[in-house]
Amino acid sequence: MTDHDPHILQGFATRAIHAGQAFDPTTGAVTPPVYLTSTFVQRAIGDLRGGYEYARGGNPTRDALQEQLASLESGARAFSFASGLAAEDALLRAVLSPGDHVLMGNDVYGGTHRLVRRIFGRWQVGLTTVELTDLDATRAALESLRPRVLWLETPSNPLMKITDITALAELAHAVGALVVVDNTFATPYLQQPLVLGADAVVHSTTKYLGGHSDVLGGA
Numbered sequence: 001m002t003d004h005d006p007h008i009l010q011g012f013a014t015r016a017i018h019a020g021q022a023f024d025p026t027t028g029a030v031t032p033p034v035y036l037t038s039t040f041v042q043r044a045i046g047d048l049r050g051g052y053e054y055a056r057g058g059n060p061t062r063d064a065l066q067e068q069l070a071s072l073e074s075g076a077r078a079f080s081f082a083s084g085l086a087a088e089d090a091l092l093r094a095v096l097s098p099g100d101h102v103l104m105g106n107d108v109y110g111g112t113h114r115l116v117r118r119i120f121g122r123w124q125v126g127l128t129t130v131e132l133t134d135l136d137a138t139r140a141a142l143e144s145l146r147p148r149v150l151w152l153e154t155p156s157n158p159l160m161k162i163t164d165i166t167a168l169a170e171l172a173h174a175v176g177a178l179v180v181v182d183n184t185f186a187t188p189y190l191q192q193p194l195v196l197g198a199d200a201v202v203h204s205t206t207k208y209l210g211g212h213s214d215v216l217g218g219a
Contacts, residue, residue: 012072012189020067035061069209069219072188073201080219084184084204085111087218091200092120095178096148101126103141104151107159109182112151132163135171142175153182160185169197184208
């Protein structure tokens with residue numbers, strides 16, 4: 001296979017193996033190499049070879065991972081980070097402004113709760129927690145707070161609570177809130193939140209996507 005033909009990469013197992021895995025055009029290597037370079041040669045100023053200039057802005061190895069993650073989550077784009085919390089921080093910085101509010105489950109990962117309360121709280125971003133399995137309580141909180149973001153984990157970490165993404169997305173969108181789902185524990189193999197109505201998905205790829213306790217990452 002010479003290209004990422006979406007009509008060929010239909011099955012989840014096939015995409016898990018092959019999405020983002022184009023052969024190297026220079027050497028013909030089947031497995032993408034790990035590119036460690038910081039800077040890429042340009043033919044002339046602004047005339048990039050393959051679209052890469054500086055590794056901070058783009059790297060073929062990272063692009064392969066991001067393409068695969070987007071494919072598995074049925075998303076348009078994916079972005080990889082050094083940790084799950086780094087991914088969460090970048091997402092929240094992109095969508096929150098001073099005075100906004102975040103509504104999240106009352107048993108979310110402690111690092112996520114601390115990130116919003118301690119870091120974003122300095123910028124007058126409010127935080128409220130609610131029992132997300134109680135749709136009436138969640139609806140009431142959404143209608144009274146009008147949050148910018150509804151943040152949920154399902155299964156939650158560490159109590160493994162299961163929440164209804166579709167129902168919560170409908171309630172959140174009715175008040176103009178963005179729905180973010182931490183899909184770390186389920187992985188896209190078992191659950192694809194974007195298909196169920198979420199607006200964005202985050203992962204600690206350190207966990208089940210990495211799988212062997214030998215990588216640290218987020219998306």
